Amino acid sequence: MPLIQWNNDLYSVKIESIDKHHQTLISLINQLHEAMREGNAKEIMDGILHELNDYTIYHFNAEEDLMRSHNYPMEEYTFHKEQHEEFKFKLSELVEKYQNEEILISIETSKFLKEWLVNHIQKVDKKIAGIINY
Ligand SMILES: [Fe+2]
Ligand SMILES: [Fe+2]
Numbered sequence: 207m208p209l210i211q212w213n214n215d216l217y218s219v220k221i222e223s224i225d226k227h228h229q230t231l232i233s234l235i236n237q238l239h240e241a242m243r244e245g246n247a248k249e250i251m252d253g254i255l256h257e258l259n260d261y262t263i264y265h266f267n268a269e270e271d272l273m274r275s276h277n278y279p280m281e282e283y284t285f286h287k288e289q290h291e292e293f294k295f296k297l298s299e300l301v302e303k304y305q306n307e308e309i310l311i312s313i314e315t316s317k318f319l320k321e322w323l324v325n326h327i328q329k330v331d332k333k334i335a336g337i338i339n340y
Pocket of ligand 2: 326
């Protein structure tokens with residue numbers, strides 16, 4: 207069973223493109239978790255981590271563009287962007303530390319990624335649909 211299973215009722219933000227992005231992020235976190243459990247080679251883990259890092263940046267930019275183009279309330283936008291910046295920082299730090307062999311990817315790593323994403327989708331991303339009114 208994958209670490210995170212897509213569930214429309216729990217995770218859909220009612221915007222198709224954003225849901226697709228979230229499904230891709232979930233799939234990458236699941237891949238990382240599986241690779242860690244199976245003890246895959248460092249190159250494989252490195253590849254998944256880089257993809258996760260790049261896709262996260264791409265996705266956050268897309269959400270921020272969407273909010274800006276719909277005149278999202280400034281306070282909400284700033285808060286949302288701050289959450290993204292914080293996670294981007296943590297993720298890039300993780301990738302760097304793993305590359306420099308300062309840390310290993312563990313269950314705690316998968317759990318952290320899972321909890322951050324699920325929590326962010328449910329508490330912050332879901333507000334987007336309500337405000338831009340798709
Ligand atoms: Fe998102
Ligand atoms: Fe977001």
